[in-house]
Amino acid sequence: MTKRRSEESGQAPIRVWGLSDFHLHFATMPAELSFLTPAHQPPWLTNARKVARNWAEKVGPGDIVLIPGDASSARNHSEVQRDLAWLSKRRCGAMVLSPGNHDLWFGRMAGVSRILRPGQFAVDGNAVDLGPLIVCGARSVPTPDDPIPIDPKSEQVAETAYAKLKLALAEAISLRDAAGEPKQIAVLWHHPPFDRWGRPDPVVALMKDAGVTLCVFGHVHTKAQWQTVPQGELDGIRFACVAADSLGFRPRKLLELSPAVEADPA
Incomplete structure (x- = not known):
């Protein structure tokens, strides 16, 4: 059997976008907005509106959106419900979230x-197969030479993070091989x-x-950061920063992939 090319089958390419760090927190809206005028609403809400507008302009119904952390500042599963509901209204084929340092709601998978x-999909020590792309990830840590340690047990925390990423990569490889x-x-x-000198993390x-x-x-x-x-290609890997404020709260296009297509009989 042979596989038809996507353009021959009439299927549009799948675009992959990235955007992170918009720090949603809709659980706090009733208390905050009860005494604030629109001009003095919390910055995260203003930013969320920018994200919604730019997302609608760029992301298609079959596209994939990667969100590497800090999508929400919610502290638990109860608080994050409205944030996940807001994200579910954003058009795409799939979105994948991983935990950031502010994602306190993001506990066990x-x-x-x-x-x-x-x-919606999540990765923290695991991988998901989204057709032409396999996505994996883990709760990250600052590089060992980061000048501002955030945890007194940083070495132990880093070892846990690396172990989780190894599990995620192993599953990703298995999914790729099985395909x-x-x-x-x-x-x-x-x-x-x-690290702060641009040297790669382990x-x-x-x-x-x-x-x-x-x-x-x-x-x-x-802006200095x-x-x-470092961004661009290193060791065959493309590195891309998708922090929302660095992009004007616009999703960043990362890849354009051919969708999986059905096989024709030989």
Whole structure:
């Protein structure tokens, strides 16, 4: 049997977008907005409106959106419900979330999976097969040489993060091998995988060994950071910062892939 090319089958290519760090928190709206005029509403709400407008202009119904962390500032599953509902109204074929340092609601995968809406996926030590693209990821940590440690047990935390990413990459490789056809692997890793001097974090070697082709991250929120954080290709991996404020709250186009098509009889 032979596979038809997507253009011959009339199927549009699947575009892959990235956007992170919009810090939704709709659970706080009643208290905050009861005494604030529209001009003084919380910044995250203003930013959410920008995201909604730009998302509608760019993302198609069959596209994939990668969200590497800090989509929500909710503290638990109860608070995050309205944020997930808001995300579910954004047009796309699939969206994949991974945890950031502000995603306190993002606990064990079993619990997270139960509250996701249709078309929403999450990765933290696992991988998902989205047709032409396999997406995996884990809760990230700052690079070892980060000048501002965020946890007194940072070494132990880092070891846990690396172990989870290894599990995610192993599952991604298994899914790719089982597919019997070439598929790209993308990694969601919230923190930039480089230290303050631009040297790669140990996770970069793990990604290289797994044949990863794309790594998306966010977390950085100043112009100086956006200008100095390494991006582009290294060791066959494309690194892209998708922190929303660095992009004017516009989804960043990362890939354009041919959709899977049915096989024709020989």
